[in-house]
Amino acid sequence: MKKEQIITSAVMLVVSVLVLISVTIAWYTGNQDRPTVTGMQMSAAEVGEIKIALAPGGEDIKNLSETTKYADTGLNELTINIEKDAQGNVKIAPGTYGKITFYVTSMDVSVRSCKVVPIVQIQQTADGIWYPVSIAEDSGIPEAPDGLDAASAALLEELYTIVHGKKAAGVQPAKTRHISFFKDEAGTQEIDEATPYLVEWSADEAAAKTEKPVTIYWKWHYEYPFTAEETATLNQTEKSIKINEYDAEDTKLGNHVKNMRFHFTFSTQ
Amino acid sequence: MKKRNLSKKIKMQILAWAVVACLVSLIGGSFAWYTIQNREADSKTVEVMEPYFLKLQNPGDTAELQLAVGSLFPGKTKQVVFCVSNKENEEGGNVIMGGGDFDYTMEVIYTENLALNYKIYELEKVSESEKDNPETIWAEYSETGGTKKVNYWKKKTGTALIGDDSITSERQAQAGLTENVSEIMNKGKYISYDKNTNGEKLHLQSKTDGYNPQFFVMEITWNTAVTEQPGFSFSDYEKETDMIYILVKALQLKPEKGTT
Numbered sequence: 001m002k003k004e005q006i007i008t009s010a011v012m013l014v015v016s017v018l019v020l021i022s023v024t025i026a027w028y029t030g031n032q033d034r035p036t037v038t039g040m041q042m043s044a045a046e047v048g049e050i051k052i053a054l055a056p057g058g059e060d061i062k063n064l065s066e067t068t069k070y071a072d073t074g075l076n077e078l079t080i081n082i083e084k085d086a087q088g089n090v091k092i093a094p095g096t097y098g099k100i101t102f103y104v105t106s107m108d109v110s111v112r113s114c115k116v117v118p119i120v121q122i123q124q125t126a127d128g129i130w131y132p133v134s135i136a137e138d139s140g141i142p143e144a145p146d147g148l149d150a151a152s153a154a155l156l157e158e159l160y161t162i163v164h165g166k167k168a169a170g171v172q173p174a175k176t177r178h179i180s181f182f183k184d185e186a187g188t189q190e191i192d193e194a195t196p197y198l199v200e201w202s203a204d205e206a207a208a209k210t211e212k213p214v215t216i217y218w219k220w221h222y223e224y225p226f227t228a229e230e231t232a233t234l235n236q237t238e239k240s241i242k243i244n245e246y247d248a249e250d251t252k253l254g255n256h257v258k259n260m261r262f263h264f265t266f267s268t269q
Numbered sequence: 270m271k272k273r274n275l276s277k278k279i280k281m282q283i284l285a286w287a288v289v290a291c292l293v294s295l296i297g298g299s300f301a302w303y304t305i306q307n308r309e310a311d312s313k314t315v316e317v318m319e320p321y322f323l324k325l326q327n328p329g330d331t332a333e334l335q336l337a338v339g340s341l342f343p344g345k346t347k348q349v350v351f352c353v354s355n356k357e358n359e360e361g362g363n364v365i366m367g368g369g370d371f372d373y374t375m376e377v378i379y380t381e382n383l384a385l386n387y388k389i390y391e392l393e394k395v396s397e398s399e400k401d402n403p404e405t406i407w408a409e410y411s412e413t414g415g416t417k418k419v420n421y422w423k424k425k426t427g428t429a430l431i432g433d434d435s436i437t438s439e440r441q442a443q444a445g446l447t448e449n450v451s452e453i454m455n456k457g458k459y460i461s462y463d464k465n466t467n468g469e470k471l472h473l474q475s476k477t478d479g480y481n482p483q484f485f486v487m488e489i490t491w492n493t494a495v496t497e498q499p500g501f502s503f504s505d506y507e508k509e510t511d512m513i514y515i516l517v518k519a520l521q522l523k524p525e526k527g528t529t
Contacts, residue, residue: 015290022294081522093318095523254320262312
């Protein structure tokens with residue numbers, strides 16, 4: 001009996017240790033930014049949740065209807081040198097700019113920060129698919145959806161790289177980014193996958209379910225956005241080449257993309 | 270030593286614990302998954318503006334203009350017909366988007382070896398029945414298949430477009446002429462046109478149920494103020510040539526906020 005008991009105990013010990021290890025790992029992966037552990041919460045639906053609204057104190061967008069759940073782009077504030085579509089809304093074009101505001105609330109004291117990353121999704125035809133479906137990891141380029149022939153897939157990826165300024169496979173050097181996102185109106189603090197917009201709540205704010213506005217400014221650069229260094233070092237011919245290249249890319253975008261929208265991913269820790 | 274199997278009761282206990290352990294691990298693992306939540310939101314869908322599409326075409330609007338003037342004999346007038354068109358944009362044989370409905374400017378650049386006058390008139394099409402009318406202007410062009418055809422026009426008004434040559438110095442600077450420009454003998458004159466004879470801006474409409482090309486004729490004549498001077502001789506200019514460029518461009522202006 002004693003031997004059996006030892007074996008049993010040993011097995012139970014090993015099993016308990018394994019369980020403890022896995023739960024600890026699970027806990028710590030979820031607790032990267034939080035120094036204090038407030039206790040185990042087993043209800044998955046409540047943990048890590050935020051409310052995203054389009055107006056102060058408004059309803060969460062997941063509860064809004066198809067016609068009201070999309071954020072305004074600020075395009076209609078532009079009145080000069082613009083073109084309007086059949087519904088009277090300003091079309092997006094090189095040189096246009098605007099801002100998008102969400103009102104984000106932490107719905108749980110354990111949710112103390114949220115990263116927001118914007119991308120531009122494109123649609124080649126009115127009923128076509130929105131590309132990309134999900135955000136690209138790191139600085140890679142999302143794969144084209146299945147079912148497209150090689151030329152169409154390559155075009156789609158090229159359009160993505162023009163908008164987001166990445167390097168398409170085999171393209172040297174990286175293309176200039178055409179549509180940029182910023183934290184400030186002046187356009188000095190750029191937002192991208194590497195430097196997302198970070199909204200944070202203090203412990204008190206999280207407990208009080210404080211709503212925080214998240215305003216992201218966007219701009220489609222009218223002309224090649226010369227950096228200060230380029231302005232100083234390039235000669236007239238080199239500058240003309242860059243301007244013409246940029247304009248040709250803009251024309252390609254305008255010729256192949258029917259619609260655009262801004263897509264935001266909110267990740268809580 | 271006698272080998273003893275674990276009793277059934279013990280086995281059941283171990284099994285139960287193992288199941289519990291798996292369950293807890295699974296929940297622990299799922300717990301880790303749910304703590305990093307992703308939510309997504311979209312802005313409204315916006316339509317992309319089509320780029321302006323503007324082409325300088327031959328008199329039949331079938332192909333790009335090949336500007337060739339040839340010789341201009343004394344007392345003669347050369348008429349070069351060209352077309353400014355919003356023809357559909359093609360890329361690799363496929364029609365892609367290309368919009369119209371914009372103002373454009375026309376520029377004519379020419380060197381001044383010969384004492385010539387350049388005038389641009391707006392044209393409107395007339396039928397072949399008018400071909401014997403002395404006022405009718407005709408021009409030949411090649412269709413896409415290669416067949417040669419002729420179109421006929423008459424001038425809309427007797428007044429030429431009014432050009433502005435004040436852009437000359439700006440263009441010369443852009444061309445990189447940095448030295449003392451006045452010492453360069455033959456540097457080209459730049460004339461820009463942005464209004465038609467009605468005083469309205471040169472404008473190209475969107476293609477509706479047909480193209481809306483605009484036709485112009487460039488009339489080149491000898492400048493009589495020079496040629497009728499005593500001592501002037503055409504034979505002095507027998508081997509002289511000038512270069513002529515026609516340019517059309519439409520600039521999409523930068524969108525802004527504010528009132529008009």
